[in-house]
Amino acid sequence: MSTTRLFDQDAYLGEFEATVGRSVCEGGMYRVLLDQTAFFPEGGGQPSDEGTLDGIFVTDVQEIDGEIWHTVEAPLEPGKTVVGKLDFEKRFSNMQNHCGEHIVSGIVHRIYGFNNVGFHMGSDVITVDFDGVLTEEQLYDVEQEANEAVLRNVPVTISYPSKEELETMDYRSKKEIEGQVRIVTIEGCDSCACCGTHVAKTGxxxxxxxxxxxKYKGGVRVTMLSGEKAYADYCLKHINTLGIARLLSVKPEEAGDAVVRLKQKNIEMKKEIKQLKKELYALQGAPERK
Known part of the structure; x- marks a missing residue:
């Protein structure tokens, strides 16, 4: 059964109606096939969407042999019309993170010529593997340029070029793709073959x-975040930095140097204590304790 891929038509669609085509039970879990779906199936490094079908939780979505199967916690009758609702907060976070990865990968490829050879979007962070080594200074420059692209608020477009058009296009792709190729283009930043969901504008x-x-397999593995998760990560680290600064009675921007001084002082004190113990044992006529 062919399923209409609503997520390809509108990444912002959070609710839809569909008809149950088939339903199977495997290992105590139920899987259903719909005539159309807004649930993105796991693929291209991006996790599947979550949500509900008629209030029944959808815990996983997979594309198997061209069919999109939804794992649900209770059975749904074939022929029934159901209402699907996405966990759109998670969907939008995935859109932000996936698009952010494209921008970073595009910049790295354009400036340094390295390819993205691995991508995984986890629940906490995303990782990107490049086939070349990047220094901290280079990554700082990449991050700065990536955020300039965000500020420019440029369009993110989806296209389905013909085979002839593809031959004249410059785009990134990890593997040879048979059939129709879906190209995600971020104006001035990147053009890449991708099946994932993305925001409409970089802002x-x-x-x-x-x-x-x-370092990873002769290249580098970059851990990054975009969107709300990046902001939440900043807030958490800012709170921790403020706490450390208060404990050390310094300004937040001086916390790092203060910790270095404290660590050095601790090393010196340990040496001093060791020397004092040595002198004490000598005075007592006792052997030095290791």
Whole structure:
């Protein structure tokens, strides 16, 4: 049964009606096939949407052999018309994060020539693997340019070019794709083959933050966040920095240096204590304790 992919037509659609085509029970869980759906199935590094069908929780969505199956917590009768409601807060967060990743990957590819060879959007952070090594300074520049793209609020467009058009286009793709190719273009930033959901304009991303980077398989794995999650991460770290600054009686921007001084002082005090113990044992005529 072919399912109409409403999420491709409108990424902002949070509620829809559909007819149940088939329903199966496997391992105590129920899976249903609909004639149309706004639930995005897991793919391209992006997790599936969650939500409800007639109030029944949808816990997973997978595309298997071209069919989109929804895992639900109770059975639904074939032929029944149901109302689907997405957890749109999660959907929009995925849109922000996926679009933010495209911007960062596009900038890295354009400036340094490195390819995105792996992408995973987890519940807490997203990771992007590049086939070349990037320094902290380079990643800082990438982040700065990425946020400038957010501020420009440029359009994010979806297109389905013909085979002939694709041959003349410059776009990123991790693998050879058979059949119709879906291209996500971010004006002035990136053009990439992608099946995921994205915001309509970059301003909706709000913020892109690179959290860390580590060497990985000859390249680098970048951990990052975009949108509401990036802002929440900043707020949490800001609160922690304020707390440390208060404890050390310094300004928040001086907290890092103050911790370094405290650590160095601790090292020196340990050395001093060790020396004093050595002198004490010598005076007592006792062997030095290790």
């Amino acid at each position: 909706e991303i709000r913020l892109i933050k690179i959290l860390s980077a580590q």
